[in-house]
Amino acid sequence: MSRIASMKGSPRSMRGLSLIELMVALVLGLLVVAAAIGIFLSNRQAYRATESVGRIQENARMAFELMARDVREAGGNACNSSNNMSVINVLNNPTARWWSNWGRTPANAALGSALRGFGGGEVVPAIAVGGGQTQRIANTQALVVMSGGERSVNVVSHVPGTQTFTVQNANHGFQTGDVLLACGQDADVVSLASVQDTDVGTVRFGAIFQMTNAGGGTSILHAVGGTPGNASANLGPNGIASTFGANATISRIHAAAWYIGNGAQGPTLYQALLTPNGVVTPQELIPGVSAMNLEYLLPGANNYVAANLVPAANWGDVLAVRMTLTLQSDESTGTDGQPIRRQLVQVASLRNRSL
Template sequence: MKSLSLNRQMGLSLIELMVAMLISLILLGGVLQVFLSSKDMYRTNTAVARVQEAGRFATDFMAFDIRQAGYKGECLSDPLSHLDMGSATTDEKNAFSTSPAIQGWDNSKPVIFGAADSTREDTDAFIVKYAGDGKEFDPQGTNNAQTPSLGVEVKVDDEKGTGAYAGQIVLLGNSTGCDIFQNANNANASSFQRAGKNVDPGNEVPTADWSQSYQKKLTSYIFRSHTYYVRDNAGRLPSLVRKALTPSGNNVIFADEELVEGVIDMQVTYGLDQDGDRLADEYVKAGTNNLVATGTGDWDKVVSARISILAVSPEINVLEEPQTFVYPAAVGIERDDDYALYEDDGTVTIKNNRVAQVYTATVAIRNRLP
């Protein structure tokens, strides 16, 4: 019987172990490289997606309001105002008026109710006003022009009555006439009520008669007054903000609604119709061509608006080199801040290797289309 060999190998030699470790390190390095590349690609894709999302939402919000600017239902002229604007400033009167339907400020903060000590430097702002959320009613037969209350027939399946909250600014109208006032009744009531001066802004005291007795079918609208501007935020990216009329108790206030974070610049030009064909003949900045900051001038000739925004990603060090591109809407602006370097010729360099994108939309005002 043969004896077992005493020279059989038991384990690995040092050389074999070193070769195995070298192969393992090469494989691990390849896996690590794939992982890091995937991580970088994920961060880049996330940054691009967030910038695209910010740009899309910002332009959608503003485009919707601009399209509606000046809508007043069946009102062919400015409605009869019952609002108490006796002690109001020019800007406050403008904020509660249906005219001008759109108005802007060039590279300065909006002056509507002081909105905006935090407005971002060298960015534009604008306000749009229109009647929204139309609701049609049959009148109650007892209505007359002298009483402060106007009754309406509320359907049984209508859970909210008139739908207008106490304090909201309401526009009522039909083909005979229109009124704008501050409602005193709650949303479940079956009548509209002019409030007195115990609320802000309140209605005139004594109140004037309605423009009509409202014996015909009428439509109620909630008055929308929206001011858009870019706001600096402590410890985070700037954002696009809308200051909107909002009920607060029995009053109405202009409250900030933060819409989109990551918008660091907004520039707006306005399409002027100079020959009456309701088509834009030129695009100009606010404060020029008789587009006066107080709302006077030729704002009624504006038939469209071109908005350009610059959005950046929250993520830093996403790109290997800083983005540099031409931002035509910013020509003439020189600024060096935490996010970008602006040169006079419109060249912008984005800092901290963030992803950035310019979004531009030209929006026609539907009520002024041919």
């Protein structure tokens, strides 16, 4: 047999893959690819779920930190830490606004508290309810807190006749229309001693007023007028022209309203802040907060109660606030294809009220 002939194989040995073998190989390959794709998609969904949970937890941490900071400072000021110092409020019609309803009138009648909760059906003055952006979502709770702000300046002298405080330096940052809180020892103890009210005291008191001159100098004026304006230039109880002594302190009022509103991406936790001339500016802080439940602890109580169970006269006695936030992801990132929801709870105690 020639060499060429010997190199030729038999017909059976020279044949390729059959159609059936090829189809089996393709099916096996597709099964491997499908398994790999399934693992990839599962890992991707798990990653998105983990990322969403982490984002929710971070948002909750930020929300609780910011809210708890306001709650802890409610009613606080630079002069008194025991919540027993009378604060005379000389603003025009203070009960008409959530950010000014704090303290006592010049006639020494009690106004609202520096901390006030609102149930889902209650109206927060000057906070609109509706479907527009920044508006409060109907039937959601809200919380209002007020305190003396961190920025402050010491008083050198006070002349009630010219409605003028002279302060240590001009770099205080206050400006026309700012709502301020002056507090400290009264230079005219006789005038306070004549007030027949044991809740007023004879040494320290505070006064809420609006600054009526421009900033940039060492003078701070509290004349009648402005927006909303001062109803009286006299800062003492019973309408007397009491004089704050040297080393009294003036600070800008920090007033914040917390509520669930309509944000750019759905339900959002808002903080509305007071700015000069009574302008309230809502800030969109934490997206994805769909519900907020607030409960309050009163002295001698064993349980927290809802806002509607706190008597109107007892908001100044609240010792702590339990905050429950419901947060959800903005898309279907759960392993079940649904948005992830988490409910978290934190308690904040008021620093100037003892548990």
